[in-house]
Amino acid sequence: MRDRSHGGFDEEAAVDAAERELRRQQSPQFRQNRHPFLIGVAGGTASGKTTVCDRIMQRLHDQCVVMLSQDSFYRTLTPDEMALAKANNYNFDHPDALDRKGMMECLQKLKEGRSVEVPVYDFALHARVEETQRMDPADVVIVEGILVLAMEEVRDQLNMKIYVDTDDDVRLARRIQRDVASRGRDVASVIEQYTKFVKPAFDTFIGPSRRHADIIVPWQSSENVVAIDLITEHIRLKLRQHDLIRIYSNLEVMPSNFQMRGMHTILRDRETSPNDFVFYADRINRLLVEAGLGHLPFREKTVMTPTGHKYTGVEFARGLCGVSVIRSGEAMEAALRECCQGIKIGKILVHRHGKAEDIVYEKLPADISRRYVLLLDPVLGTGNTACKAIQVLLDKGVQENKILFLCIIAAPPGIHRVCQTYPGVKVITSEIDTAVDENWCVVPGVGEFGDRYYC
Ligand SMILES: O=P(O)(O)OC[C@H]1O[C@H](OP(=O)(O)OP(=O)(O)O)[C@H](O)[C@@H]1O
Numbered sequence: 180m181r182d183r184s185h186g187g188f189d190e191e192a193a194v195d196a197a198e199r200e201l202r203r204q205q206s207p208q209f210r211q212n213r214h215p216f217l218i219g220v221a222g223g224t225a226s227g228k229t230t231v232c233d234r235i236m237q238r239l240h241d242q243c244v245v246m247l248s249q250d251s252f253y254r255t256l257t258p259d260e261m262a263l264a265k266a267n268n269y270n271f272d273h274p275d276a277l278d279r280k281g282m283m284e285c286l287q288k289l290k291e292g293r294s295v296e297v298p299v300y301d302f303a304l305h306a307r308v309e310e311t312q313r314m315d316p317a318d319v320v321i322v323e324g325i326l327v328l329a330m331e332e333v334r335d336q337l338n339m340k341i342y343v344d345t346d347d348d349v350r351l352a353r354r355i356q357r358d359v360a361s362r363g364r365d366v367a368s369v370i371e372q373y374t375k376f377v378k379p380a381f382d383t384f385i386g387p388s389r390r391h392a393d394i395i396v397p398w399q400s401s402e403n404v405v406a407i408d409l410i411t412e413h414i415r416l417k418l419r420q421h422d423l424i425r426i427y428s429n430l431e432v433m434p435s436n437f438q439m440r441g442m443h444t445i446l447r448d449r450e451t452s453p454n455d456f457v458f459y460a461d462r463i464n465r466l467l468v469e470a471g472l473g474h475l476p477f478r479e480k481t482v483m484t485p486t487g488h489k490y491t492g493v494e495f496a497r498g499l500c501g502v503s504v505i506r507s508g509e510a511m512e513a514a515l516r517e518c519c520q521g522i523k524i525g526k527i528l529v530h531r532h533g534k535a536e537d538i539v540y541e542k543l544p545a546d547i548s549r550r551y552v553l554l555l556d557p558v559l560g561t562g563n564t565a566c567k568a569i570q571v572l573l574d575k576g577v578q579e580n581k582i583l584f585l586c587i588i589a590a591p592p593g594i595h596r597v598c599q600t601y602p603g604v605k606v607i608t609s610e611i612d613t614a615v616d617e618n619w620c621v622v623p624g625v626g627e628f629g630d631r632y633y634c
């Protein structure tokens with residue numbers, strides 16, 4: 180409940196401090212602790228993956244971007260395999276042709292912000308050469324290759340997955356041209372290899388892996404400039420979010436998947452009916468509450484199953500309660516009650532009036548100072564409301580590291596403010612938005628959450 184006044188917090192100073200912190204983390208001594216943003220680019224042979232990567236790198240020229248190619252990790256062949264390769268009878272399109280362990284080690288090191296020595300593969304000799312190529316840590320690592328989205332262990336490391344979609348005939352024509360010109364092959368052998376191995380591997384591994392992609396880029400004979408623009412804009416947005424996660428260890432963003440993005444799309448759509456808004460907000464609230472509960476301490480517990488076997492598991496934490504920020508936070512109470520039967524839930528009303536800030540109402544469990552508190556409010560905008568509510572809890576004796584703030588969307592100013600002012604408080608959100616506008620509305624946001632939920 181507020182008239183969108185700003186409160187006494189110097190937002191610019193907070194953002195400056197956060198940026199200073201980010202620069203500190205970018206200094207060489209901190210590099211090894213940095214986690215870069217990992218992008219996977221897959222697609223069939225000669226689909227244009229490298230060109231897509233080059234265009235992305237050109238557009239992200241102000242970031243430190245490196246590209247790791249799956250091709251660098253072809254295995255050194257055994258003598259028998261070498262004989263097959265020379266007879267054009269070896270399957271280079273199968274995941275087993277790769278040194279997957281070596282590739283994962285490289286990826287892991289880059290992910291940890293360390294330099295790596297990348298193997299160099301000679302396609303004409305079907306062998307690794309002696310020398311390696313050094314790759315230094317970067318802000319963004321692009322991993323490119325036909326099987327990048329088909330290998331689960333690689334896929335699991337990626338922050339963004341792109342699939343380049345090009346017609347089969349265009350790809351075959353390009354493949355013939357490339358292998359003849361630069362890999363020492365003749366046309367007949369390229370076509371034979373394509374029919375025997377390349378196409379079946381595409382049908383078995385590569386084509387099906389497109390379902391794992393976040394973005395599918397149609398890429399035919401002319402370049403898809405619009406797609407590259409959209410992708411790089413999205414990467415910039417994600418990098419900003421990624422930076423926040425790197426700065427604040429007390430910020431957690433729930434993993435995004437198509438279900439989550441679909442639910443957010445419905446919430447954010449101004450055409451969504453009130454019934455649907457409530458339905459999908461409730462679904463996300465339930466997931467948020469589960470994510471919050473996952474941060475509570477647990478005790479080991481062993482039970483007997485009905486078949487008389489032991490199961491060693493854990494026991495849920497005791498001594499927790501919820502506190503909702505009136506009015507929108509009350510929309511999250513049902514989700515908390517569904518997960519924790521009989522849980523005590525208190526309430527705080529933060530009322531703003533001009534420059535003055537008043538708590539006009541609070542009703543909290545008498546023993547709240549001994550409890551963990553799940554503080555519920557679906558929107559974190561400037562962070563004024565959240566900070567005021569957190570301060571009320573601290574004044575009641577709740578320990579800072581026993582407060583978990585759950586919100587459906589969080590804007591960067593609110594994240595800076597809460598995470599910096601209260602480093603012990605864990606902020607858990609399902610999405611980070613871009614900004615807060617001059618009317619204190621979150622951008623892109625959901626509009627006035629309370630008005631839409633309770634209308
Ligand atoms: O981070 P801030 O800039 O403080 O904004 C966030 C606050 O705004 C919303 O409440 P609102 O004031 O709209 O009241 P309502 O819940 O009664 O609709 C939201 O539920 C938060 O409490």
Ligand SMILES: O=c1cc[nH]c(=O)[nH]1
Nearest residue numbers: 560620621626627628
């Ligand atoms: O955009 C906003 C900002 C604060 N609160 C809301 O409900 N929406």
